[in-house]
Every structure is written in C-alpha cells, then in structure tokens.
Amino acid sequence: MLPISIPPLDTAAAHAARERIDQLTKPVGSLGRIEELAERLAGMHGGLPPLYERRAIVVGAGDHGVTAEGVSAYPSEVTPQMVGAFLGEFAAINAFARVARAEVFVANFGVTGSLPQHPRLLDRNIARGTRNLAREAAMPDEHVDAAIDAGIRVFADVDARVHPEIVALGEMGIGNSTSAAALICAFTGADACEVVGRGTGVDDGGLQRKQRVVADAVERVRGADWRTVVAELGGYEIVGLAGVLLAAAQARVPVVLDGFIVSAAALVAQQIEPSALGYCIAAHRSRELGHAIALRHLGLVPLLDLDLRLGEASGAALALPLCEAAARMVREMKTFAQAGVATANAQIEA
C-alpha cells in the first residue's frame, strides 16, 4: 500500500474559529450545527476555512459478483449505463452538482463492462467486478491494497485537475449495498437484520436472500484481520473510495461522505488510519437500514435527514452548500465589536 500520513487536526485553529464564532453578531450557539461545522473545518484547514470555490465529487464505480444471488432489484448492466449517465450529465448527481457548483468525476475501480474514454472518467480498474462473496472471497488479498492505492491515485488525478478544496464521495455499483452491509456488520459487530436493507428496492424475497448472504459471509470472517475481512466482503469501489478518503485527509481536504455504501468505505479507511475520520463530514442519514449504525461507529453526526437512498454522492452534494455557509459565516460576519451592536444582557433589566 502506498504510504499515507494523516496530519493532526489543528486544534488551535479550531479553537480560534470557535472564539471568533462566539463573538459574531448573533446569540452564542444560535447557528447550531453550522457553528460546529465551521469549527471542525477550521481544524481541518489549519485556519479559517476557504469559501470552497473548487469542489470535486468523486463517484466510485464497481460491479459485484454477488448479484448472482438475486440480491438487487437492478441488473449489473445498469452500472456502466449509469456511469454513462454521470458522464453525459443527466443523472441525479449532475443535477445536484450544478446546485453545489461542483465538478463530477467518475472513478472506475471495478466495473465489469467496457466504459467509454472520457475526460472525467478516471480509469483505475482493478478487476472486472468482484467474485460472488456468497461463495468465495470477493477479491484476492492483494487486490485490497491495489484498490486502496487506486483510490489514492484517483485523488491525485483529481487534485492535479481541479485542486479541490473539498471533496464529496459517492458510488455506483449494482449489488454494492450487499457488500457494504457485510462490511458494516463485520466492522461494527451489528447483526445482519439490523443492517441489511432494500438497497435500490429489492422485494421481500430478495431482502431475505440478501440477509442470509450477509449473515453467512460475515460469519465466515469472524475474528479475521481487516484486510481479510475486506478481501472476503468488499467491493472495488468501496475499497477505492477508502483510498480517496485517506489521500484527501492526507492533503487536509475535507471529505463529505454520502450514504450507506460510502459509510462502509469510511469504515475501511478507519481500520487503516482512524485519524482520517477527523477530516470527514457525514452529509446525511440515509433511509437505508444500518446507515445510522455505521455513522455511530465512525463517530459522525449527519447534517441532513431527507430520506435519501440513491447514492451517487447525491446527499453529499446537497451538503456542500452547508459547508460554504459555515465558511462564509466565520469569514464574512462581523463581530459585535466590529459592527457596533449591543451585546446580550447589556440592558436586560432596563
């Protein structure tokens, strides 16, 4: 695995931001979660956060052999079709990226089908899809490190292109909610019945199959080291996104996490370098069962709760304006002293 070194958060910068926030022309604490976010962002950047003029969205894509078990409502051919939609700019993430003024990149970590060449498609394919995790290890051990490294290189590619000040992570991969559920169970200790949901909308029979597949696969890795767990249960896009996360954190670039599947990627990154989570922002709580369990294990509290369960970084894109709002608050508001506004309790008993 390529070497990764996560710089410590700048607690002095976070503290200075909090001191400034408490002097701005508003009651102390009255902007709640936005204040917390500004403080955290200052700690990540080592000073007041920038206004995020340069924003990148990275959608990791990969296929999953486990679809052979009938665990998804969609066929695997949808993965490359949706990658085409992202590159053609007519998918949900493109609509939301326009709102967020962010550029969308797609990283091919493990798609089965052929993808067209495209300036915003970063081809770091490790293999043409995983093997069926219900029957065997999803990938050979050495592909774990290869996928992490592919993610690290994807971040370098994106950094060379747009030098992003913030990165939102999303995914596309038919079958990947099965892999994500298995990883979440393995790393949090939760039961399959608490974590396995309907993904893109599998029916009752599919849900039962999916729960059984996950429960059995997780049983197989009980007590194993993290790399074995990931090799047995993982997906190329999930592991690749863990690499993107680690590389962004190394570069002190805040990472906005999308939903359920990206939370599994974050759990993988947490196994490798727990301090990378200090650079992560949970965009939203997905409707997908078990996302809340993963977020708790990551120590992250989501910003939005909009009943989303699409993926693609759609929820992460919606959280980007909140990061800009936090930055503008701490940068652009005046303090009571600067503004000449009377402070609390100045004449309370007048």
Add this chain to the structure above:
Amino acid sequence: MLPISIPPLDTAAAHAARERIDQLTKPVGSLGRIEELAERLAGMHGGLPPLYERRAIVVGAGDHGVTAEGVSAYPSEVTPQMVGAFLGEFAAINAFARVARAEVFVANFGVTGSLPQHPRLLDRNIARGTRNLAREAAMPDEHVDAAIDAGIRVFADVDARVHPEIVALGEMGIGNSTSAAALICAFTGADACEVVGRGTGVDDGGLQRKQRVVADAVERVRGADWRTVVAELGGYEIVGLAGVLLAAAQARVPVVLDGFIVSAAALVAQQIEPSALGYCIAAHRSRELGHAIALRHLGLVPLLDLDLRLGEASGAALALPLCEAAARMVREMKTFAQAGVATANAQIEA
C-alpha cells in the same frame, strides 16, 4: 384589508411531476424529501418548477413593548443595529444569502428607532413598536389590517424590483419570541410551558417571567376572534410577514418559512386564508421550544434540523438550494427510456 385571493394548487401539474419523477434514472422514491418537494413546487407553479434564478429574502423587523418585562437577553436598540448589519451585508443572513444567491430585503413594519434610507430597506412602518402585551393590547385593532396590508405592499415592492420566483421569510425584533410564543399558544391551544423557550438566550429568571407573561396574555384572549388575538399578542413584523406570505401565495410564489417567529406569522396567515399554506415550505425545525408544535398545526414538515435558533431567515436561506435541487432533478434528469438504462427487475433472477 386589501383583497387576497389564493389560487388553488395545480394538482394535475403536481401529479404530472410525480409521474415524471417516478420514471427518472433512479429507484422510485430514492430521493425522498427532494421528490416530495419537487412535486409540491410543481403544484404551486402549475408546471415544472423553475430553476429559481431570482430569489428574494424578506426580513421583517419590528420592536416589542414587552421587552419592558425583562423577557429578552438583548436590549431593543439591537433591532435597528441588526437592520443596519443586514443592509451593510455583514450579518449571518447576508453570508447565507450569498450561498443561496438570494437578494436580502428588510421590511420595517414596526421598528422603534430611526432607520437609514437604503435601497433594500422597504419602509412600511405602522408604529414605533408594539405596546407591552403583558399590560395591554400590543396594538390597536385597526393596526392588524394595516400590518397585513403593509406586508402585501412589501411583496409588491419586492416583486417590482426583482420579480422573485421564490421568497424566503425571516425576522428581526428584540422581544418577538414572546409575542410569537403567545400567538402560537393562542392558535394551537398549546400550553405556555410547551412553547416558551429562551429566544436569543434569556436566563432562568427571564424564562420564568416570559412563561408567566405568555400564559397570562393567552388567558386574556381565550375565545376571542383571530383579529383580537393578533391585536392583543402580535408584533408588527409578525403580522406584516403574514401579509407578505399571503401576497406571495396569491402570486403563486413559493414561500420558504424560517423558524419559530415566522411560524407564528404563518399561523396568522392560516387564520385569514388557510389555503395559503399550500404555497409554504418549512425550511427547518428550530431548537426553539414550540416550533414543532406550530409546524404540526400548519401541516408542514421541515426540511432541515440543524439546531438553529437565530432567525433573520438564516434557516430559510439554507433551504433554498434544496428547492433548486428539487427543480433541477425533475427538469434535468433523463428518464430510463430517454437514457437507455435498464429498469428495475429487468433481470432480477438472471
């Protein structure tokens, strides 16, 4: 009162939007609250919602005689000082308006002090602050209609200036959380202890005084008609904002409501013309006690829950990008058929 006529929501347009949303390249329902929002916006506009290129924020301002009871952490002089901050563009709402690409107008409905002339200050002052609602009616009966009319005129002023496609409402007025709490109790039947919160941050003694003031004032209006309730308990900015809301709904312009105090304005509008609520979007659930009660009575489910309690339309501004996201989703995404993507269950048992 100036005549107001609220056009019915276009249920056929809402239905057509829902049909289109269900065919877009994503699992049905997977964008949750954003889909609901797009459907509602289509019903308001009578067709697919616009991308909201023109956005206005209207901050109603007024002072409150009840501050003499020691119910607020800040002195009344802060009201004109903060209006100055809004016009000088260095308050929280200005920072958030930049994120939302919205223009901020301030409407003076009842500020005590003098305000400077300014192109974005709409002066519709009814009186130099309310009387002390703990001792007497906050305003004479005829001021209720005058304040509603002032609000209707403010919307016309804003419409003439920027012809907004969406309007966010906010407020500034030291003491106004006492007036809002009293109105919410009177119109929802809730107890003062469920509704009265700390506002900008009053201490324990102030909170007790505030609860007593509200409970006593609400007792005084039990069984009274809505106009008497508003005259006894109201604030000029609260009633004025009800007028802005009614006029925007009449023009089929969606109204994004900020927090606790604006919810009191919406309850006043609901008394006058309940169907106006069909044009309202609740931006967020405030940390202020009793906001959830008001929202339930209005039949609105908030989009955000960020522990905000500032006012100024700060929460409403943060919800504007979500409205743009809903509009872009339904306008810019392709359907499965248009995109050539396989639909659910096409090969589920493959």
